[in-house]
Amino acid sequence: MMDAWWPALIFSAGYNTTLVTLGAMLLGAGAGMIGAFVLLRKRSLVSDAITHATLPGLAMAFVLIGAIQGDGRWLPGLLLGAALSAALGLWLVQWISARTRLGEDAAIGAVLSTFFAFGVVLITVIQSMNVTGQSGLTGYLVGSTAGMLAVEAKLIASCALGLLLAVFILRREFLLVCFDPEFAQTQGVNTGRVDLLLLLLLMAVVVIGLKVTGLILVVALTITPPVSARFWTNRPPRMVALAAVLGALAAYLGVTLSSARASLPTGSLIVLSAFAIFLMSFLAAPRRGVFASLLAHQRFRRRVHLRQGLLSMSRNEPIFDGLTLRLLRRAGHIRRDGVATAQGRAAAREAEHEERLWALYRRLYPGDALHREHAGLDPIARVLPPDAIDELEQRLLASGGRA
Amino acid sequence: MSDFMMFSLVPMTVAIIISMTCALLGNFLVLRRQSLISDAISHVALPGIVASFLLTGTIASTAMMLGAGVSALVTVAMIDAIRRFGRVEISAAMGVTFTSLFALGVLLLEVSQASGVHIDVQHALYGNLESLIWFEGVGLSSLVDPAALATLPPQLARVGVVALVVLVFVVVFRRHLILGSFDSEFAASIRARPALVDLLLVTMVAVAAIAAFEAVGSIIVIAMFICPAAAARLMTNHLGKQLAWSQLFALISAVVGYWLAGYGLIALGLDMSLSAAGMIATVAGLILLVTCLWGPQRRGRAVLANA
Numbered sequence A: 001m002m003d004a005w006w007p008a009l010i011f012s013a014g015y016n017t018t019l020v021t022l023g024a025m026l027l028g029a030g031a032g033m034i035g036a037f038v039l040l041r042k043r044s045l046v047s048d049a050i051t052h053a054t055l056p057g058l059a060m061a062f063v064l065i066g067a068i069q070g071d072g073r074w075l076p077g078l079l080l081g082a083a084l085s086a087a088l089g090l091w092l093v094q095w096i097s098a099r100t101r102l103g104e105d106a107a108i109g110a111v112l113s114t115f116f117a118f119g120v121v122l123i124t125v126i127q128s129m130n131v132t133g134q135s136g137l138t139g140y141l142v143g144s145t146a147g148m149l150a151v152e153a154k155l156i157a158s159c160a161l162g163l164l165l166a167v168f169i170l171r172r173e174f175l176l177v178c179f180d181p182e183f184a185q186t187q188g189v190n191t192g193r194v195d196l197l198l199l200l201l202l203m204a205v206v207v208i209g210l211k212v213t214g215l216i217l218v219v220a221l222t223i224t225p226p227v228s229a230r231f232w233t234n235r236p237p238r239m240v241a242l243a244a245v246l247g248a249l250a251a252y253l254g255v256t257l258s259s260a261r262a263s264l265p266t267g268s269l270i271v272l273s274a275f276a277i278f279l280m281s282f283l284a285a286p287r288r289g290v291f292a293s294l295l296a297h298q299r300f301r302r303r304v305h306l307r308q309g310l311l312s313m314s315r316n317e318p319i320f321d322g323l324t325l326r327l328l329r330r331a332g333h334i335r336r337d338g339v340a341t342a343q344g345r346a347a348a349r350e351a352e353h354e355e356r357l358w359a360l361y362r363r364l365y366p367g368d369a370l371h372r373e374h375a376g377l378d379p380i381a382r383v384l385p386p387d388a389i390d391e392l393e394q395r396l397l398a399s400g401g402r403a
Numbered sequence B: 001m002s003d004f005m006m007f008s009l010v011p012m013t014v015a016i017i018i019s020m021t022c023a024l025l026g027n028f029l030v031l032r033r034q035s036l037i038s039d040a041i042s043h044v045a046l047p048g049i050v051a052s053f054l055l056t057g058t059i060a061s062t063a064m065m066l067g068a069g070v071s072a073l074v075t076v077a078m079i080d081a082i083r084r085f086g087r088v089e090i091s092a093a094m095g096v097t098f099t100s101l102f103a104l105g106v107l108l109l110e111v112s113q114a115s116g117v118h119i120d121v122q123h124a125l126y127g128n129l130e131s132l133i134w135f136e137g138v139g140l141s142s143l144v145d146p147a148a149l150a151t152l153p154p155q156l157a158r159v160g161v162v163a164l165v166v167l168v169f170v171v172v173f174r175r176h177l178i179l180g181s182f183d184s185e186f187a188a189s190i191r192a193r194p195a196l197v198d199l200l201l202v203t204m205v206a207v208a209a210i211a212a213f214e215a216v217g218s219i220i221v222i223a224m225f226i227c228p229a230a231a232a233r234l235m236t237n238h239l240g241k242q243l244a245w246s247q248l249f250a251l252i253s254a255v256v257g258y259w260l261a262g263y264g265l266i267a268l269g270l271d272m273s274l275s276a277a278g279m280i281a282t283v284a285g286l287i288l289l290v291t292c293l294w295g296p297q298r299r300g301r302a303v304l305a306n307a
Helices: A001-009 A014-040 A048-067 A075-099 A104-127 A134-144 A148-177 A180-185 A191-214 A218-232 A236-259 A266-284 A290-314 A322-330 A342-364 A366-371 A387-398 B001-029 B033-058 B061-085 B088-112 B121-126 B140-144 B155-173 B174-182 B186-188 B192-215 B218-233 B239-267 B276-294 B301-306
Strands: none
Touching: A001 A191, A001 A236, A001 B140, A001 B186, A014 A218, A014 A236, A014 A266, A048 A075, A048 A134, A048 A191, A048 A218, A075 A104, A075 A148, A075 A191, A075 B276, A104 B033, A104 B174, A104 B276, A134 A191, A148 A180, A148 A191, A148 A236, A148 B301, A191 A218, A191 A266, A218 A236, A218 B088, A236 A266, A236 B174, A266 B088, A290 A322, A290 A342, A290 B121, A290 B192, A342 A366, A342 A387, A342 B088, A387 B088, B001 B033, B001 B140, B001 B155, B001 B174, B001 B192, B001 B218, B001 B239, B001 B276, B033 B061, B033 B088, B061 B192, B088 B121, B121 B174, B155 B174, B155 B192, B174 B186, B174 B192, B192 B276, B218 B239, B218 B276
């Protein structure tokens, strides 16, 4: 397995494989970029509708081309047909959700299933026709890169390159509209037109991706890499760039893996690679990842326990909680038998004092206290400026130490 | 006539039952704006079925339905985990989940086919309504002949049971379903357990999708969840009437669609038939298109404001 995978990984498994790999990577990058904008617009599943809506156009183009030249396989014509019916589906989704009271979810579901169904009907028409190349048509369902001709690979690669360039040129308008549509409008950007452009590019990605991952899986290329990228950064420009990189990486891994053995479906492997990248991001990303959140939660819990333990010590209350006792012991505030050390007594007094300052602060400035995250748990000197603390100390003294 | 009994009676009945069952549940999905959960669940029926085949080694229907059911629950759990722990928007979480699971299904299928096993991807996607032939259905007399009735395709009984279960669910939980569909916060405040009802609804959608999967395929079944209910939503503001409309639309789609697929082109003088499942979904989509253009309540609030 490995010795078959390695040549593909370093682009030395033959001209055609290299071409397909590069084409798929460009496509993955373009899909990732556009998908990132679509994700920011919260319309990820629109691509699901577009994808399924390509089938009837594909089938009709096949019938038409087949009627003219006897063989339905002619990629540019098929892609044009797919694009036309995808555009119709896209327009219907927009129209239904804008003009009727149905939500966008119902519009997407209705369009994707009805178009796909009509495509299936057309495929049964084709099956009873006398046209060659029918088996090539089913390749569009789950993708078929293995049997791709060099001409087709070149077409896909150059389309993907053009697409990538288009997104790169339009990135400012897209970012503006995705980030703050109202502000964009005040800057003279036509939001509706930018949205339309975005969806048209999304449609182009889907149509070009048909041959690589197949009709049903191309939607993953536009959703999974952007969602993964979102875990690593909060800044939209970086997220878009990262989504492009992750999309290309998923395509690279998927295509090379599938070329290692004959029966491996490329589309599925690209999607599963994208999912593996997603899973890593989901678990391990700093700040937004699951591990990071769990760690942050643990740290917070320990701080609460430690503080409550010290407060109990200063009030001479018995402590029963196991975690609290463990934390106090580890910090050297109490001995093994539970008696407070000198250091512990000092820390307890400090905690008590701090708690009083915080209580006073909360009473004097309830509005400000609300805005401070974990107010009362952080050391007050790190949160408030020295003069504010001085003022609090004065008031505390004046009230006789009672907050 | 005997041709009809043998080749068309069972598929048509199955199509009618499935369409009406899915449409009934679809009403609540459309009201809750959760239509796309049926999309996610229908796509993952494939990996579920392939996985259960690889595990049990049989293509027995019970094992497959169980596999598909488990995969549906896994999907719902995955979507929820990604949404909650990753703070990802729900539609994106759905997209990540169902595409990955579907890809896994295709991969498993290809790998297992390499070792000489046959499950057809195309049938999984398009369904195969036409294969439900009742060989003993030679005439009207077969309907009262126990021996002939015993040879009815088992899918008929299966979709019948599923339809009954779904019907009982909707009748028993009707108040909870309605409450949860219109105001889930109010439902929670009066302890109507909206989360539990949500989960039950999703489970019912999975059960119906799986029963339909075998006959009409995984993607076309989405049309039956969404189109009749959405069309009904544009006909009336009254939930009871909406349910009735959705049932009527589902019935019309199944009957007209099946007839067009089987006899439409023959009536035109061409000797060929089309995908019945595809035609049924297409008719459902056309009905929705008509209600979008002329349905009396298509505008919702705007119409109320003018009234």
